[in-house]
Amino acid sequence: MHLKSIGSIGAWLFALAATGICGKTWAAGSAEQMYQSFCASCHGPDMSGGLAPPLANGQWKYGKTDEEIAQVIKKGIPKVGMPAWEKSLSDADIRALIILIRERVAQGAEKKAAKPQTSTITAAGYSFALEKIAEAPGELWSMDFLADGRIISTQKDGKLWVFDKGQRTEIKGIPQVWSKSQGGLLEVQQHTSGWIYLTFSHPDKKGAMTKVVRGKIDGDRWVDEQTIFAADSKFYTDSGVHFGSRLVFQDDYVFFSIGERGQQELAQDLSYPNGKIHRLHLDGRIPADNPFVKDAKALPSIWSYGHRNPQGLALQSGTGLLWDAEHGPRGGDEINLIIKGANYGWPVITYGMNYSGTPITNLTHKEGMEQPKHYWVPSIAVSEIDFYTGERFPNWRGHLLVGSLAKEQLRLVRVDGDKVVGDELLFQGRGRIRDVADGPDGYPYVVIAGEIFRLVPTSK
Ligand code: HEC
Structure with a gap:
């Protein structure tokens, strides 16, 4: 009882703040917050049901596609007491809620499927x-x-590294890389011509950017290096994420x-x-x-x-x-x-x-x-x-x-x-x-x- 009333006061305050600040559409906060504020009181804090049926069991009475679920959330099902949310949640908010529901359904299925690891x-x-x-x-x-x-x-x-039947040799003299977060030494691919292409997070004063070089291996040395792609220094940033960095060859081209x-x-x-x-x-x-x-x-x-x-x-x-x-x-x-x-x-x-x-x-x-x-x-x-x-x-x-x-x-x-x-x-x-x-x-x-x-x- 007590917990429940705190929950609904919270939801009420939340809804008030939302409508108060932004006019009509609330547009801040995460899907989890929205779920806890607007949905949990009926569908249960973990989506396993309560006043209303579970959302995380993968069973859909009113349609299972993203479009159908979005429609139910927007318009509600007044007859059975599912409120309409289109006045308080934007389409993007509803999209985020659907992603959250999909995650919970998948987690449930994974738990069920979890088997002890076997070698075969x-x-x-x-x-x-x-x-x-x-x-x-x-x-x-x-x-x-x-x-x-x-x-x-x-x-x-x-x-x-070069691996030869369990033996490991380090190749020396490769370029210095920016090894932070997702950055570092990334892709390696050998072309049929013998050239070996590397991509990596290349450091400069401002941070790093993806760079592509090619070179050859002589014994345990990296030699004959040539730059294939280097971005202008104005594109370097200290962001540690999203270097991409895969590379394939086709005919006379490298992608x-x-x-x-x-x-x-x-x-x-x-x-x-x-x-x-x-x-x-x-x-x-x-x-x-x-x-x-x-x-x-x-x-x-x-x-x-x-x-x-x-x-x-x-x-x-x-x-x-x-x-x-x-x-x-x-x-x-x-x-x-x-x-x-x-x-x-x-x-x-x-x-x-x-x-x-x-x-x-x-x-x-x-x-x-x-x-x-x-x-x-x-x-x-x-x-x-x-x-x-x-x-x-x-x-x-x-x-x-x-x-x-x-x-x-x-x-x-x-x-x-x-x-x-x-x-x-x-x-x-x-x-x-x-x-x-x-x-x-x-x-x-x-x-x-x-x-x-x-x-x-x-x-x-
Ligand atoms: C006041 C209670 C209540 C609240 C709050 C509520 N729902 Fe519902 N919801 C229901 C009921 C009742 C049903 C329909 C039950 C039935 O017909 O089996 C339902 C049905 C649904 C369905 C359709 C499920 C299916 O089987 O197809 C979805 C999706 C849904 N709700 C999502 C939400 C989301 C997202 C929120 C929060 C933004 C929310 N609900 C808030 C009561 C509620």
């Missing part, structure tokens, strides 16, 4: 085990296979991603490198057919824009199409098909809200902005993606291996041409998956924290 995993048609291939003393960010079969891998705090560096609106500004996928010739020259070369205000290296933090890039075998994985805000991780010159919408459209639970927008679609081919609400914290082409798991061929950080998942996203047609969990709970790679030996590889594993089938 069964998923997507196979039983398989994780075989450890290499180990480093710090957090690994990226791996690739050298032409001679050895593995090269970046350690985020600024070390480059690489840079996140918006925590400055959302710059993703829409073509005069900034932030929040873009860039395309250069292998030696760093600007390709004459890049989409914005004739726009005097735009950076000529830009290939696509409106990205938040693309931490995955992959070329599809067969079609040659370029795909990215974009680490979204809270809710709204995306898989996109990257088209020359296209706008991917961040932060104008998104399926997510701020990490604090405050709304960003209710807009998920807009003319002139691309829709993701696939997205996750709640977020999995998507990292790198790669198309699997090997023979060891024939049913997985042509589909995307997708890593996740916070949810510690490896997923198989099934792709048919330019469409996503399925999404399956391969395993979870083994640690944060930073990188995935299609091994030349036909095995999928994953980088989990400081270790590299490959997936080995234990059955046909």
Whole structure:
């Protein structure tokens, strides 16, 4: 009784403050605060029900799509005592509440599904085990296979390793990196010409920015370094987030991603490198057919824009199409098909809200902005993606291996041409998956924290 009346006085004060300050629409505070103030008294503080039915059990009497749920919240169901909220909550607030509800439903399902860890995993048609291939003393960010079969891998705090059957060699003389927060030594990829490309958070007086170099390895030395991409010093910032930093080669081109560096609106500004996928010739020259070369205000290296933090890039075998994985805000991780010159919408459209639970927008679609081919609400914290082409798991061929950080998942996203047609969990709970790679030996590889594993089938 007592608690309940405090709760409703709180809700009342909250509602009063909200309407009082902003006129009619309350627009501050997180989804959790809104939920506790406006919904918890009936649906229960943890969404498990009370006066009104649970919201977190995944069962929907009035429709299960985002649109249907938004409609119920806006208009209410007067007959049964569900109030209408459209006068006190904005569309963006309601969008944030839906993301929060989706998170709670997923948490419930995860709790139910949690099984004790066994060494053999069964998923997507196979039983398989994780075989450890290499180990480093710090957090690994990226791996690739050298032409001679050895593995090269970046350690985020600024070390480059070559692994040769359990033996580890540090490559000396690599560039100095800005190792703070999400910054550090990031991507490594070897081109068939032998050049090894690195991306990293490059330090200067003001902070850091994503830079791309290439070089070669001579014994344990990094040699012949050339700069492929360096941003103007005016773009450097001490923000520790969203360096993007995946890189793929196609023909005479290299594509690489840079996140918006925590400055959302710059993703829409073509005069900034932030929040873009860039395309250069292998030696760093600007390709004459890049989409914005004739726009005097735009950076000529830009290939696509409106990205938040693309931490995955992959070329599809067969079609040659370029795909990215974009680490979204809270809710709204995306898989996109990257088209020359296209706008991917961040932060104008998104399926997510701020990490604090405050709304960003209710807009998920807009003319002139691309829709993701696939997205996750709640977020999995998507990292790198790669198309699997090997023979060891024939049913997985042509589909995307997708890593996740916070949810510690490896997923198989099934792709048919330019469409996503399925999404399956391969395993979870083994640690944060930073990188995935299609091994030349036909095995999928994953980088989990400081270790590299490959997936080995234990059955046909
Ligand atoms: C005064 C009590 C009350 C409050 C406050 C309340 N609801 Fe409800 N809500 C209900 C009732 C009653 C129903 C319908 C029960 C039924 O028909 O089974 C309902 C239904 C719903 C449904 C539809 C569920 C389904 O099965 O399809 C949603 C979604 C919902 N509420 C969300 C919210 C949100 C979000 C808030 C806060 C902004 C909120 N409610 C606040 C009483 C309340």
